[in-house]
Structures are given as C-alpha cells and as structure tokens.
Amino acid sequence: MTGLDALLDLAELPAAQIPEPTRDIARLSLMDWLLCGRAGVDEPVSSILRNMADSEGGTPQSALFGGGRAPARMAALVNGATSHALDYDDTHFAHVGHLSVGIYPAALAVAETENHDADAVCNAFAVGGEAAIRVGLALGRAHYERGFHQTATAGAFGATIAAGRLMGLSRDQMRAAIGLCATRATGLRCQFGTMGKPYNAGVAAAAGVECAHLAKAGMTAPDDGLFGGNGYLATHSDAPGDIDAVQGVWLLDDMKYKFHACCHGTHAMIEALTGHDINGIAALRLRTNPRWLTVCDLKTPRTGLEVKFSYAWLAGMTLRGDSTGSDKAYTDALARDPALAEFARCVEVTGDSTLTDMQAKGEIQMQDGSIHVFAHDLAAPIPVNEVMHSLRSKARALLGQSGDTICDKFSTLNTAKAVDLAALMEQRT
Amino acid sequence: MTGLDALLDLAELPAAQIPEPTRDIARLSLMDWLLCGRAGVDEPVSSILRNMADSEGGTPQSALFGGGRAPARMAALVNGATSHALDYDDTHFAHVGHLSVGIYPAALAVAETENHDADAVCNAFAVGGEAAIRVGLALGRAHYERGFHQTATAGAFGATIAAGRLMGLSRDQMRAAIGLCATRATGLRCQFGTMGKPYNAGVAAAAGVECAHLAKAGMTAPDDGLFGGNGYLATHSDAPGDIDAVQGVWLLDDMKYKFHACCHGTHAMIEALTGHDINGIAALRLRTNPRWLTVCDLKTPRTGLEVKFSYAWLAGMTLRGDSTGSDKAYTDALARDPALAEFARCVEVTGDSTLTDMQAKGEIQMQDGSIHVFAHDLAAPIPVNEVMHSLRSKARALLGQSGDTICDKFSTLNTAKAVDLAALMEQRT
Numbered sequence: 001m002t003g004l005d006a007l008l009d010l011a012e013l014p015a016a017q018i019p020e021p022t023r024d025i026a027r028l029s030l031m032d033w034l035l036c037g038r039a040g041v042d043e044p045v046s047s048i049l050r051n052m053a054d055s056e057g058g059t060p061q062s063a064l065f066g067g068g069r070a071p072a073r074m075a076a077l078v079n080g081a082t083s084h085a086l087d088y089d090d091t092h093f094a095h096v097g098h099l100s101v102g103i104y105p106a107a108l109a110v111a112e113t114e115n116h117d118a119d120a121v122c123n124a125f126a127v128g129g130e131a132a133i134r135v136g137l138a139l140g141r142a143h144y145e146r147g148f149h150q151t152a153t154a155g156a157f158g159a160t161i162a163a164g165r166l167m168g169l170s171r172d173q174m175r176a177a178i179g180l181c182a183t184r185a186t187g188l189r190c191q192f193g194t195m196g197k198p199y200n201a202g203v204a205a206a207a208g209v210e211c212a213h214l215a216k217a218g219m220t221a222p223d224d225g226l227f228g229g230n231g232y233l234a235t236h237s238d239a240p241g242d243i244d245a246v247q248g249v250w251l252l253d254d255m256k257y258k259f260h261a262c263c264h265g266t267h268a269m270i271e272a273l274t275g276h277d278i279n280g281i282a283a284l285r286l287r288t289n290p291r292w293l294t295v296c297d298l299k300t301p302r303t304g305l306e307v308k309f310s311y312a313w314l315a316g317m318t319l320r321g322d323s324t325g326s327d328k329a330y331t332d333a334l335a336r337d338p339a340l341a342e343f344a345r346c347v348e349v350t351g352d353s354t355l356t357d358m359q360a361k362g363e364i365q366m367q368d369g370s371i372h373v374f375a376h377d378l379a380a381p382i383p384v385n386e387v388m389h390s391l392r393s394k395a396r397a398l399l400g401q402s403g404d405t406i407c408d409k410f411s412t413l414n415t416a417k418a419v420d421l422a423a424l425m426e427q428r429t
Numbered sequence: 430m431t432g433l434d435a436l437l438d439l440a441e442l443p444a445a446q447i448p449e450p451t452r453d454i455a456r457l458s459l460m461d462w463l464l465c466g467r468a469g470v471d472e473p474v475s476s477i478l479r480n481m482a483d484s485e486g487g488t489p490q491s492a493l494f495g496g497g498r499a500p501a502r503m504a505a506l507v508n509g510a511t512s513h514a515l516d517y518d519d520t521h522f523a524h525v526g527h528l529s530v531g532i533y534p535a536a537l538a539v540a541e542t543e544n545h546d547a548d549a550v551c552n553a554f555a556v557g558g559e560a561a562i563r564v565g566l567a568l569g570r571a572h573y574e575r576g577f578h579q580t581a582t583a584g585a586f587g588a589t590i591a592a593g594r595l596m597g598l599s600r601d602q603m604r605a606a607i608g609l610c611a612t613r614a615t616g617l618r619c620q621f622g623t624m625g626k627p628y629n630a631g632v633a634a635a636a637g638v639e640c641a642h643l644a645k646a647g648m649t650a651p652d653d654g655l656f657g658g659n660g661y662l663a664t665h666s667d668a669p670g671d672i673d674a675v676q677g678v679w680l681l682d683d684m685k686y687k688f689h690a691c692c693h694g695t696h697a698m699i700e701a702l703t704g705h706d707i708n709g710i711a712a713l714r715l716r717t718n719p720r721w722l723t724v725c726d727l728k729t730p731r732t733g734l735e736v737k738f739s740y741a742w743l744a745g746m747t748l749r750g751d752s753t754g755s756d757k758a759y760t761d762a763l764a765r766d767p768a769l770a771e772f773a774r775c776v777e778v779t780g781d782s783t784l785t786d787m788q789a790k791g792e793i794q795m796q797d798g799s800i801h802v803f804a805h806d807l808a809a810p811i812p813v814n815e816v817m818h819s820l821r822s823k824a825r826a827l828l829g830q831s832g833d834t835i836c837d838k839f840s841t842l843n844t845a846k847a848v849d850l851a852a853l854m855e856q857r858t
Contacts, residue, residue, distance in 0.1 A: 048646045052639075056500040058487030071485040147659035152612070183581070183625050184632065186615035190659040194649040196612050203613065210481075217477045220623040230576035230619040 003138065003227040004178070006247060007131050011161045011174050015123045022250045024384050026122040026129070027413055029090050031391055032257055033100035034406050034424055037083035039327065039398040041066035045195040046082040049202065053078050062109035063422035072109040073209045076159070079105035079425070080202030084151075086327045087197070087308060088398075091256045091264045092129075093358055093379075095136035095154060096144050098201065099129045099255065102155025105205035107162040108425070110212070111418035114166050118416040124162040126252060128208075132158025133251045135226070138233055140241035144189070144291070148236060152187020152200035157226065159208020167212050179221025180211040182232040192295065193306055256358075256378055259390050260324040262308035265292040268360035269311060270318050272376035276364060278319035283346045286311055286362040290351030297349050300341075304330035312344035319343075326397045402427065432567065432656040433607070435676060436560050440590045440603050444552045451679045453813050455551035455558070456842055458519050460820055461686055462529035463835050463853055466512035468756065468827040470495035474624040475511040478631065482507050491538035492851035501538040502638045505588070508534035508854070509631030513580075515756045516626070516737060517827075520685050520693045521558075522787055522808075524565035524583060525573050527630065528558045528684065531584025534634035536591040537854070539641070540847035543595050547845040553591040555681060557637075561587025562680045564655070567662055569670035573618070573720070577665060581616020581629035586655065588637020596641050608650025609640040611661040621724065622735060685787075685807055688819050689753040691737035694721040697789035698740060699747050701805035705793060707748035712775045715740055715791040719780030726778050729770075733759035741773035748772075755826045831856065 040046050046065070053070040060069030065082045069075070083089055084101040092099050107124045110116075116124075136143075136154035144150060160181040164174050184207040187200035215221070226232045233240045260270050269286055288297075288311070298310040307313045307330050314324065317340065323329050334340070355361060358378035363371050382390075388410075395403030406424055409416065469475050475494070482499040489498030494511045498504070512518055513530040521528050536553045539545075545553075565572075565583035573579060589610040593603050613636040616629035644650070655661045662669045689699050698715055717726075717740070725738040736742045736759050743753065746769065752758050763769070784790060787807035792800050811819075817839075824832025835853055838845065 045648065048643060048648050051646060052642060056487045056502065058485045058500070071487070073485065147664035179620075179623070180625055180628065183615065183617045183620050183629055186612065188612045188654070188659065188661070188664055190651045190654055190657065191608075191612050194608070194651055196609055196648075196650045196654075199609065199643070199648065200612055213481060214477060214628070217480060219474060219477050219625070219628065221625045222619045222623055225617070225619055225625075228619065230617065232617070235576035235617055 002224070003243065004175070004224045007134065007161070007178070008171055008174055010127050010131055011165055012171065013127055015119070018123055018126050019250060022126050022252050023122060025252050025255050026126040027410060028257065028384065028387055028391065029100045029125065029255060030104060030122055031406060031410050032090050033083055033104045034421070035391065035395050035398055035403065036086055036089040037065040037079060037425060038406070038427070039088070040082045040085035043082070043085035045085050045198050046078070048195070049078045049081050062112045063425045065425050067426045072113050073206050073213070075109040076105040076205035076209045077202040079109070080205035081198040084198035084201035086261060087263065088258050088261045088327060091258065092133055092254060093256065094251055094254060095133040095150055096141070097136060097149060097151035097155060099132060099155065099158065101201035102151055102204035103128045103132065103158045103162050103208070105202065106159035106208035107166060108418065108421060109209055110163045110166040112422055116166055116418050118413050118418070118421055120166060121418060121421065124165045127165060128158040128162030130250060130252045131161045134243050134246070137241050137246065138243045139237045140239055142239035143237040146238060147189050149187045149189045149191070149200055152204045153185045153236065155201065156185035156204040156207045157181050159205045160211045163208045164212035164215065167216050169212060169216055173215045175223065176219060176221045177211045177215035179223070179225035180214055180219060181207060182222070182225030184211055185232065193309060257387055257391065259394055261327040261330065262314055262324060263296040265296040265357065266311055266314050268358060268376045268378050270314060270324055271378070272360050272362070272374040273315060273318045276319055276372065276374065278316065278343065280367050281319070281346065281364055282367045283348065283365040284315055284362065285365070286315070286347065286349045286360060287352035287355060288349060288360055289355045289357040290353055291357055293349065293351050299344070301335045303335055304332045307335050311349050312347040313340050315347050316340040316343035325394065431653070432672065433604070433653045436563065436590070436607070437600055437603055439556050439560055440594055441600065442556055444548070447552055447555050448679060451555050451681050452551060454681050454684050455555040456839060457686065457813065457816055457820065458529045458554065458684060459533060459551055460835060460839050461519050462512055462533045463850070464820070464824050464827055464832065465515055465518040466494040466508060466854060467835070467856070468517070469511045469514035472511070472514035474514050474627050475507070477624070478507045478510050491541045492854045494854050496855045501542050502635050502642070504538040505534040505634035505638045506631040508538070509634035510627040513627035513630035515690060516692065517687050517690045517756060520687065521562055521683060522685065523680055523683060524562040524579055525570070526565060526578060526580035526584060528561060528584065528587065529554070530630035531580055531633035532557045532561065532587045532591050532637070534631065535588035535637035536595060537847065537850060538638055539592045539595040541851055545595055545847050547842050547847070547850055549595060550847060550850065553594045556594060557587040557591030559679060559681045560590045563672050563675065566670050566675065567672045568666045569668055571668035572666040575667060576618050578616045578618045578620070578629055581633045582614045582665065584630065585610050585614035585633040585636045588634050589640045592637045593641035593644065596645050598641060598645055602644045604652065605648060605650045606640045606644035608652070608654035609643055609648060610636060611651070611654030613640055614661065622738060686816055686820065688823060690756040690759065691743055691753060692725040694725040694786065695740055695743050697787060697805045697807050699743060699753055700807070701789050701791070701803040702744060702747045705748055705801065705803065707745065707772065709795050709797065710748070710775065710793055711796045712777065712794040713744055713791065714794070715744070715776065715778045715789060716781035716784060717778060717789055718784045718786040719782055720786055722778065722780050728773070730764045732764055733761045736764050740778050741776040742769050744776050745769040745772035754823065
C-alpha cells in the first residue's frame, strides 16, 4: 500500500474503528482548543484578522471566536490564528508542531455548514490529526531544520482531510484535495516570535477548507501530490522519513497539553525547577535538546512575547514563584524586569543530543557550593482525568468562571451539535 | 545594500524613474493579461473558483473576469486562475515563469478599492514584476528543479509589492508584508497539466493582497523573511543565485508574449517549423533545452490540455498547417487524432544543454533522404509595435470583434481609471 493510500484509508475510517483513547484525546484537544481560542480573542493578531473578516463580509457560515460569523474559509483563518495567538495550545512532538490550531478551525467551520455533531467533529480531528502527524513524521526533522514548521505544513494536510471528511468527499475527491493542498501548504519557522506564527496556523486551516471545497467542486490535481514525483515530500524535505513502521498505531494518543503559557520547549525545565528556590543560587546550568537552542533560548527578550521563548527569564520566574500559567503574566514590562535580567546572567544553556526534545536536565549550583540536580520528562503519560483536571485549572486561569462553562459542556459533548460548539466560541469572557 | 533594501527601494520608486520602455512592457502585459482573462472565463477552473466566490459573497470591492464582484482578496484568486487557465499569458525566462497572472490580479483588485488610475496599476506591475524576476533569479534554477514554480513563489512576492505599493504601505509595512509573504508563497510544478497550475497563479495573487493588507493593519513578521536566516531563500533553494550583478537593469524588458496557445517551451519549435510541409517527412529530430523534457514532451497526450505540452503533437499540427493560436484548437478529440498519433512516431526529442530554454534546433529528414535543418530563438527582441500588432491578432483569435475593444482602449490607457479597466474585465464575449 502506498503512503497516500494509507492516508486515504485513514480519512474514510468508520467512526467505530477509532479507538476510545484516541477519541478521548480528540475531545481533550477540542476543549483545550476552545479555551485557547476564547482566551486569544483580544490579541492583536486576532483583531487584525477579525477586522479583515469584517471588511470582507460575506455569507455567515461559521462562527468566529469572540462572536460574529464569516464564510467557512475565512472563519478557519481567523480562528486558527486566534487559537494559536497565545501559543498555549496542544503539541505533538513526533509531528513537530501544534495540531489543534491548524485542524479544529477547519473542522468546526465545515461542521457548521454541513450540520454535523460534535462526535463527527472529533472524529474528523482524530483522522486529520493522525494524518498530519504521519505527514509531519514523513517530512521528518530535516523539514523542520530546513526552516519549515509542521504546524502549518503537515497541519494543512490534516486540515484538508478533516474538512474533506466532513464534506463527504469521495476517495478520488480526497485524493485531489490532498493534491491541491500540496501546492498550498507552507509556513516558515522564521515567523517565530512574530504574529506570523499564529497566522501560519490560520493559513493552514483555511487551506484545508479551500482545498476540500475545490476538490469537491471538481478541481483536478496531481494523482499523488504528497508522496509522488516532484510532490510535497520531494520538494520540502531533504531526508523524508519512513512511516511504514508506524502503521496500525495511533500516534495521536501522544498528544501533550500546555499548562504554562510559553513555548513548549521550556516546559520540561519549568516542571523540573518548580519547587526550587531562587535565593542563594550562584549558577544554573540547563541541558536541553539542541533543537530548542534556536527556538526558545532568547538571552535578552525585548517583549512579553519574547519572554515566552527565553529559558533564562522563565527559569527566574519559576524559581521566584511567578505564575507561568496565565498569559497575562507575559507583559512587556516583564522583559525589562531588573531582577530577572540579573538572574539571567547566571543561567547557562547547552544543547545535549542525548536528551529528547521533551526532556530537560541540569544542575543548580548554590552560593555555598552545593549542587542540586534537576530533571523532567514530558513524555511520561498523564491519565485522562488528570489532564481534564489540569485543563479545568487552565480554563479558570485563562477565562475565569466562564471557563467552567466550556469544561461543563464536555460531559454532554457527544450529543452536542456543531452549532452548540459555535455558541461556546462566540461567547466573550 | 542588502537584497531586501534593494527590493524596498524598487517598491517605492517614483513613477518618473520607471523607464518608458519598461512602462511599455507593463502596458503590453496588461493588455495581454486582459485578453487571457477574458478568454479564460468559461474554463472549468475559472467556473469552480467563481462559484466559490459566489457562495462566499461579501463586499463587492473588485471586478471578476466575466462579470460580478468580490472582496479584493477573492477577486485576485479568481482572476489569477482565470487568466492563467489557457496558459496563454506572458512569460519571463529569467524569472522562470509567468508574471502577469500572479501580479496584475492583485494590482487591479487593490487599484479598485484605492481608486487608482491605469498608470498607477501599470507602475505597480512594473516594480512588482521586476521584484518577482529578481526573487525568481535569486531562487534560481535550483528552486525550479526542486519542484517549485516561480510563477507562484516569486510571483507572490511581486503581487505583495504591487498590492502594497497601491495601498500606500510605508517602508516598514512593506518589509512586514514581504516577511508575511515568505510564509505564504508556495506552488509546485507537479500541478502542471492539472487545474492546480492556474490555481497557483490565483493563490499567489491572493496572497499578495492578503499580506499587503495585513501588514498595513499592523501584523508583525520577521525583519527579513526573504533573504534572512531561515527565510524564503534558505528554505526554498539549494543554490540561491547572486542578483547583485543585475542591479540597475530592468529585467522586465525581456518579457515574452505567447502567440500560440500552448506551453511556452514549445514555441521556438513551432516558429522554427512554420512554413515547412508535413508531406514526405521520414523523421523529425528536435533538440531543446533539457529542462523542457519534463515539462512539454508528453509523448501521448490524453486530453486537449495535454496536447499543449506535447512537442510531437504540436510539430504535426504546425507542419500540416493547423492553427496553434486559438485555444479552441486544443480539443480532447485532437489528442486522439490518428494522423497526429502516426506522425508523432517519427518525432524524436533530445535535450541539448548548449541551447537556452528559448531556443530550438533540429532537422527534418525527408523520405528521399534529404535533410532540412531548422532553428529559432525566442530571445530575439520584437519591437513594441510588432508585439502590439500580434496581440491584436491574438485578441481577435481569442475574443472575436470584442477583442478589438480591449486593444482600442490602449490608445487612451494613461487616463483610464481602474474602474474602466474593470469594465473591460466584466464584459462577456
């Protein structure tokens, strides 16, 4: 079976064949995505895109975070960027990126036009997300190292498959949709630290809606734009990975959620340092997977946004007991905090290729000469009910009491209609 | 001066500093683009995108080919694909692609919202087109060989600059627009022979409108998303070219126009064979630049569209005196023409790297053993009035008498408003 056939099989997999643990992940991700989107509505990137939606107007097909409606393609763009504005959404390390923010905006926008229920939306996310992970793996680390961002690139294929499934595409139409997506999907890491990063997620989601729509309308495309000659893998990766070995496994189950409102590459360090005290520290030596050095090791952040990508600043914040869980903590003033600037001078970060990108290790040297080692591995599984509990805390931290409304909804999620989910998106905090 | 600074200077160049021959080219390209767009309105890809525009609706900012209006971003998408649907639009060989179809749809759509005149539109195309050529050159042949298509990739930067100039972006806003375009611009050659190829042009044009709009609204982006670290060149070319040597020269002046409604890679052969007779030929041996072998050497075309990419079929058509100038000649029945299929068996095509991609050479061996050599070079300049004359013939071939309306308009082009140009787009043939 070719790589593309396997993805097409996945796209049309009957709901009953999606395992319950995978459906749990899809539901957790939907809840997390709704929280992040609701919390992101007042970010500048969200306002800019919402204003563009308002200026274009058009058929009010699908809900926008924060209220209002737009054509499905536009809703996917606005909601994708809005939900990634805080960079607080789910992450998948094998995929090398964020899944929900590229895929759920496409799925929700289409579910409204097609009048699907929440179960169908979650199933579309499950297969679209799984497909995106497989495309991300196939593109491999070489793709990321070259400067692309799987959230946007592999994510667009996931969005296309999720949207296409909800539109009821035939197998040949889905093949064409994927072929069109090959000429649509892009997104660069050089956008990190700018509004271009959340924009990437919205672009991927909108591309998914567009490619599925056009394929259904009869647009033709290459037979295999993804794995075929001169296709997406050939053009976008110098060392495509082999994904045959992972057939039959649901990689989606390894989804990780953020409980700190900063770059995921810093979370293992934050978990490892939690409970340590900043007083009396002479030096902090952190070891991390080398790939993070170009992502979240900003030595002197200039803005609140840049603080989210700064090991040194976040180490100081964690050790002195600052909350890292609320986005509101990351102010521009924090980047000028003299105590953090002073502490940052004792932080040394080195790459250690023996560590996975979910691990952090290191040592704290006290002024009295004693040494404390620290370590954390984000890969350790967390039971669903614990994730749910943590997401409820995240909901309250981000949205106050109205966060509970979203969480409560999840007890009756299976019977919810897309329009009910849309109502959750539209509420303002 | 950095590469980006040079492009920013170009983007804001005062109109008076654009040389008259370059402005002539911009005007010829506008006329050619209008002809191609008008002639493309009934193609399936055009209908599919127009239907999407109709289903989304929205603010009627900008004209669509064939009538109706849509938001500027959508108009750029529809008009870009529509004008490239026949693959009959202008080509620039240094850029490695088509310029008008990515850039004029963006410029026109924005010119309407900003109430510019035709001169401003042509000037925006001149600087946007020149910028696209320079980006295309910088990406180099390696980019094309990797599987990307400069029409779409470099074209998106040209569209961004043209749209941004007409929106009156500041230098910093233009820098951001280019930075955003870096995470937007893509398009693959594997779409050739499918509707994905004209779609690529529309996608580039729409990206230009969107990136310029978002930058003006304050969206942030990397300082140099094009030439900078992990930027567009680094991610999209294995051997970026040096463009410092071409500063101070207007490369746009080398624009070529198509007078045969098929792939530009076949035109030198068609010109060279015109006047020869098909009778008595035993063998035809064509030499062409090797890059064309993967583009337009389809041995057994299955559709009218594929005939446009078939040396063998086109040689037979030319030699027996078929018209190659009207798109209507390329029917699916032509792909099944037994005489052409028979003649194709005597056509041999080989790559010859001593030839430029605008040259064709070869020999015809007659059944009596005699040999006739043939050759043509499309690079030979053609005076403006001769191009104009040929475009008028093209207009009549494509659009009948109503083609004259467009040509006549060009005597008073400088005083035309964008809305007058829009009126030319909206007429149906």
